[in-house]
Amino acid sequence: MMTEAQLDAYRVAGTTVRVVRDALEANDVIGIVVAWDERDVLIRRPNRRVVKVSRSYRIQPADEPRLDPLA
Numbered sequence: 722m723m724t725e726a727q728l729d730a731y732r733v734a735g736t737t738v739r740v741v742r743d744a745l746e747a748n749d750v751i752g753i754v755v756a757w758d759e760r761d762v763l764i765r766r767p768n769r770r771v772v773k774v775s776r777s778y779r780i781q782p783a784d785e786p787r788l789d790p791l792a
Contacts, residue, residue, distance in 0.1 A: 722776050728757050737783040740764060740774050741790045750774055751783050 731738055732754040740750040740762075750772050752764040757776065764772045779790055 723757075723762070723780050725757075728754055728762065728780075731780075731782075732756075738764070738780050739783040739785075739787065741779040741781070741787065742774070744789070744791060746787060749787070754780075 730736075735753055737751060737753055742748050742750070750764050750766065752766040752772070755763040755765045755771060757763065760776060761773050762776055762780065764774060766772060779788060781788060
């Protein structure tokens with residue numbers, strides 16, 4: 722799970738992140754961190770829609786190579 726400090730650093734810097742939800746890369750959510758609470762994170766996608774995802778998913782910068790969620 723991401724810490725408050727990590728999420729805040731992504732939000733302040735405007736870093737584009739990738740939320741890896743399962744083994745299929747097509748199901749990843751890519752966007753910027755907007756807000757969060759103890760369970761969820763709001764991600765604004767490039768088409769300006771907001772997606773609410775669980776903080777238990779792997780969140781990483783989008784420019785880094787995709788990490789396997791099963792590893």
